[in-house]
Each structure stands twice: as structure tokens, then as C-alpha cells.
Amino acid sequence: xxxxxxxxxxxxxxxxxxxxxxxxxxGFGTVYLGLTPGGRKVAVKTVxxxxxxxxxxxxxxxxxxxxxxxxGGFFTAPLVDADPTAELPWLATEYxxxxxxxxxxTRGGPLAPEALWRLGAGLCEALATLHGAGLVxxxxxxxxxxxxxxxxxxxxxxxxxxxxxxxxxxxxxAAGTPGYVAPNSCAACAASAxxxxxxx
Numbered sequence: 001x002x003x004x005x006x007x008x009x010x011x012x013x014x015x016x017x018x019x020x021x022x023x024x025x026x027g028f029g030t031v032y033l034g035l036t037p038g039g040r041k042v043a044v045k046t047v048x049x050x051x052x053x054x055x056x057x058x059x060x061x062x063x064x065x066x067x068x069x070x071x072g073g074f075f076t077a078p079l080v081d082a083d084p085t086a087e088l089p090w091l092a093t094e095y096x097x098x099x100x101x102x103x104x105x106t107r108g109g110p111l112a113p114e115a116l117w118r119l120g121a122g123l124c125e126a127l128a129t130l131h132g133a134g135l136v137x138x139x140x141x142x143x144x145x146x147x148x149x150x151x152x153x154x155x156x157x158x159x160x161x162x163x164x165x166x167x168x169x170x171x172x173x174a175a176g177t178p179g180y181v182a183p184n185s186c187a188a189c190a191a192s193a194x195x196x197x198x199x200x
Contacts, residue, residue: 032046068157
């Protein structure tokens with residue numbers, strides 16, 4: 001499935017990249033398919049204007065850029081360029097031309113045992129590498145795992161934490177996606193978890 005067509009309000013370029021289409025959008029920003037001057041495809045993530053003026057969000061965006069730099073590229077989409085200080089902050093990574101895990105399972109059903117074992121092994125390698133670099137992803141879910149022939153790629157480091165940096169998450173703020181985040185890591189999830197009661 002290719003990128004969606006650009007809308008009237010979308011940019012035609014970001015940084016040095018020509019924008020070709022939309023890859024996705026969320027509450028905080030949009031991801032575009034871009035092209036380098038030399039013709040290589042990149043994924044360009046930028047934020048919506050209504051959050052760009054928040055210093056807290058800019059700090060989180062800077063943290064995401066640093067996380068991508070540390071993560072390297074073997075198990076992720078490597079960082080190509082970024083400008084967290086731009087009027088609309090943006091970052092560009094190598095474009096990974098593979099579907100996400102959620103889409104694959106929704107369309108094709110459960111993975112075959114061999115493919116499942118290969119995916120599990122690839123994700124273990126990816127997480128071990130990230131943790132070795134002092135990173136905790138904190139939002140690992142099917143839509144953040146891209147499947148390509150040589151193994152899974154973990155993407156979207158917007159919630160990642162760095163072991164040697166000050167935490168940005170404030171008290172009672174949910175970090176991650178409900179349903180995938182550890183129940184003890186956010187107040188909202190913990191509040192909805194069933195409570196054990198002692199036997200009479």
C-alpha cells in the first residue's frame with residue numbers, strides 16, 4: 001500500500017526533502033514520504049502546529065531525535081536528519097518499505113510458527129541492542145514494528161527514555177499505548193487493572 005495523496009495544507013518540502021505523500025498521521029503530527037536530493041526515500045515526521053509551541057513537547061521531540069541517534073540502524077529506521085528547533089520540528093529516517101505487524105495480522109491472520117519464532121528472535125535482538133545503548137522504547141506495539149525480509153524494524157521513539165537523562169514523564173501521565181504498556185507503568189492503566197482481594 002503506497003502513501004496517501006498530499007492535502008492542500010501539506011508542505012511540498014521539509015528541510016532538503018521533497019514531499020511525495022502521506023504515510024500516516026496521529027494526534028501530534030504527520031509522517032510523510034520524502035525524497036532526498038539524490039533520490040533516496042525517507043520518512044519525514046513533523047508535528048502539528050498546535051503542539052509545536054509547547055516547550056515540553058519540543059523537549060520530548062529532542063529526546064526522540066537523541067534516542068534515534070543512539071539506536072543506530074540495524075534494528076530501526078536510521079536517522080537521516082532532524083531539526084528540533086524549526087518552527088515545526090521535524091526528523092527524517094530511512095524509509096522502510098514494509099507493512100507493520102498489526103496490518104499483517106489483521107489482513108492475514110496469525111503468523112505461521114516459523115515466522116513467529118523469527119519475529120520473536122528479531123525483536124529480542126532489537127530490544128537487547130536498544131537496552132545496551134541505554135534506551136527503553138516504552139511504546140512497543142504492532143504498529144511500531146515494521147516487517148521486512150531481513151527482520152523486524154522497531155520505529156517511533158517518541159516515548160523512549162534514556163537511561164542517563166532526566167525523565168520527562170510527569171506524575172499520573174500515561175506513557176505508552178493502553179493495551180500494550182505494562183499496567184504498573186501508568187496510573188491510568190493501573191487504575192483500570194483488576195484488584196486482588198484476600199480470601200475470606
